[in-house]
Amino acid sequence: MNAALWTAAGVLAVMFLLAGVMKLTKSQADLVASGQGWAGDVSPATVRIIGALEVLGAIGLVLPGLLDVATWVVAAAGIGLAVIMIGAVVTHSRRREYANTLVNVVLLALAIFVVVGRLGPEQF
Template sequence: MNLALWIAAGLLAAVALAGGVSKTFVPKEKLAAASGGAWTGDASVAFLKTLGVLELLAAAGLILPAVVDVAPVMVPVTATCWVLLMVGAMITHGRRRESAFVLLNLIYLAIAAFIAWGRFGPEAFTG
């Protein structure tokens, strides 16, 4: 199960990194024109940049604390925060009737919940 949790964390970190880089560094107009990015047209640039930075921090928080063995409890804490972020994403896409993106966010939520459950529970990082 430890390997499955590492794989899940790696996949979710890659998703967070890609989303964070795009929201942080890609202009709002370009994001709004991309598939699934129409919602960004209704958001402020500051909100998008903040969300992007949070996603970059999530990418780091899902991997680095365990790798460097400094506060590894931050891995499941980060995964729990990602669950909350995905609830917000699902609400946003649901209001826009974008069911495919709601489903995608639900998958990301399930992966994050698996990581949180596994790292808080049976495969917790212990000293």
Template structure:
């Protein structure tokens, strides 16, 4: 059970490190092909979402690896569940029905949170 939680958290962290890093480093024009929603959100908010994703990714993997503040890993996973609920809402409000990735990330975050919380 512990290994499954670690694998789920690591995969989720890789995804969010990549996506969050792009939001932090790329301009609106370079983000637009991958993330159409960036046109409807101010760039400081896009950057803040990127920072939250990067910090959350670190929160998923560092506490279990170091043994310090291990409660942060399930808290980070819960944060990603909430983030994906918001992202799904934005997609649906914009008329974008392609939410399979959002729902997959939501389920992965919920699974990771449940597995890491159960191993505390």
């Protein structure tokens, strides 16, 4: 179970790190052109905040466990990323972007798996 939780956390960390860096480095127009149409509906600051939270969440999923310091942050990061994914599911569903919605649902499920595992039977 521990290996599955580490794998899920690693996959999530990579996905959110890439997504977050993209939101922090690309312009709104570039994001919209790359299929992230929602970025055109919010302020540039909102896009950057979401990107920063995704990067912080990615770091929080793996670094505390690797260093064996403040390991509660792993579950907290998972909760935060799950909240972001709930917002993403709602946003993409409203825009009828079902492929993006499916990806967000999978990421949400992985985040919940990590949270439940790290708060429950496989605590550090």
